[in-house]
Amino acid sequence: MKAVLCKEFGPPEKLVLEDLPSPSPKAGEVVMEVHACGINFPDVLLIQDKYQFKPPLPFAPGGEVAGVITALGEGVSGLAVGDRVIGSTGWGGMAEEIAVEASRCTPIPDMMDFVPASAFLVTYGTSHYALKHRAKLQPGESLLVMGAAGGVGLAAVELGKVMGAKVIAAASSEEKVAIAKEHGADDGIVYPSGSLDRGQQKEFSEQIKALTDGQGADVIYDPVGGDYAEPALRSMNWEGRYLVIGFAAGDIPRVPLNLALLKGCQIVGVFLGAYIARSPEQHRENVEELVRWYTEGKLKPHISAIYPMEQASDAINDLMHRRAKGKVVVAVRPA
Ligand SMILES: NC(=O)c1ccc[n+]([C@@H]2O[C@H](COP(=O)([O-])OP(=O)(O)OC[C@H]3O[C@@H](n4cnc5c(N)ncnc54)[C@H](OP(=O)(O)O)[C@@H]3O)[C@@H](O)[C@H]2O)c1
Incomplete structure (x- = not known):
């Protein structure tokens, strides 16, 4: 079977497509014939050895897959050969076959094609856990989503609307804000894409307040970090919840903790x-x-782009260079 391998850490161009033996399921695992693999920002970090998980070399990137079960390991119940499933794999998904813990697989309905199915678990899973369990978002509350046209961001926009919030989408271009509005956002803010000077930070804060009747946002969903975090926290409502999702901008922000005191707000970590x-x-x-x-x-x-396995590096580059809108997918077995 073919797999896209990271054999040395570095940029996506270092990935190679090679043949590997097919996996066999260990106890508690299933083997899946992979049809599609969704790309997430952790793939960008994993191949550069910048992520909190460190798989041993060589490994295939790809943290979520959709496909069909072809074999069951000892002790697996509730799943059968031939089931169409999605699986959260951590890595290893950019391969024609993969062994996955059965507990990490969920059956999907026939009406769900493999490509959207492979673009589902991590983004919606993260945003659902963040908004429902960590922020306890309530109907009528205001939700600011940063990086709102990215993978987890766009999922947060849709889920915020399903949960009855007023959703404000913040992103680095008019095009990205328009996509977030197509997916339900009520309002939008375009922020600068480079580093923000003091004046631009203040302007970002004021834009958020202006769209929340001067109160500030009840919940802020932040997968971006960098220069955007502090002005966003400054525009938080009393007893708001600031969700720390990730740091796609690169820098981990260091915010003045007195802001949490002054706003009676919570800074809440999210680690799916x-x-x-x-x-x-x-x-x-x-x-x-x-x-x-x-x-x-x-x-x-x-889904903003679908690539064949031979172009897996282009798929990861789309996220690395801020080009992806919603999700990018590698079609391991084209439909
Ligand atoms: N906590 C968890 O459990 C969890 C789970 C999944 C993902 N994450 C994290 O969430 C973040 C987003 O993941 P994702 O898969 O949604 O990624 P994505 O689709 O690439 O979205 C990231 C967004 O960040 C913004 N961004 C700002 N500066 C950027 C830069 N220098 N390079 C790339 N993007 C930049 C972009 O929006 P603008 O251009 O509009 O700013 C982009 O749309 C990552 O940090 C990831 O590690 C966390």
Whole structure:
């Protein structure tokens, strides 16, 4: 079977397509014939050895897949050969076959094609966990989503609307804000794409306040970090919740903690991988709710590009260079 391999850390151009032996399932695992692999920002970090998880070399990137079960390991119940499933893999997904823990797989309905299915678990899973369990977002609250046309960002926009919030999308271009509005955002803010000087930070804060009746946002969803974090925190409402999702801008912000005191707000960490490991049953229920919302037409994964395995480096480069809108997918077995 073919796999896209990271054999040495570095930029996506270092990835190579090679033949590997097919995997066999260990106890508690299933083997999947992979049809599509969704790309997420952790893939950008993993191949450069900049992520918190460190798979041994060589490894295939790809943290989520959609495909068909071809073999069951000892002790697996509730899944069968031939089932169409999505699986959260951490890495290894850019391969024609993969062995995955059965507990990390969820069956998908026939109406869900493999490409949108492969663009579902990580983004919607992260944003659902963040908004429902960590922020306890309430109907009528205001939700500011930064990086609102990115993978987790666009999922947060859609989920914010499903949960009844007023959603403000912030992103680095008019085109990205327009995509977020197509997916339900009520208002939008275009922020500068380079580093922000003091004046631009103040302007960003004021724009958020202007769209929240001067109160500030009740919940802020931040997968970007960098220079955007402090002005966003300065525009937080009393008893708001600031969700720390990630640092796509590169820099981990250091914010003055007195802001948390002055606003009576919470700064809340969100780590989907650790949550899945600690609360697999709760996570499974979350995914089942998300799949149900998909079948009801409430969630619409936005795919900005689909690449063949031979162009896996282009797929990761789209995220690395801020070009992706919604999700980018590698079609391992083209439909
Ligand atoms: N906490 C968790 O459990 C969890 C789970 C999944 C992902 N994450 C994290 O969430 C973040 C986003 O992941 P994603 O898969 O949604 O990525 P993505 O699709 O590439 O979206 C990231 C967004 O960040 C913004 N951005 C700002 N500066 C950037 C830069 N220098 N390079 C790239 N993007 C930049 C971009 O929006 P603008 O151009 O509009 O600014 C982009 O749309 C990552 O840090 C990832 O590690 C965390």
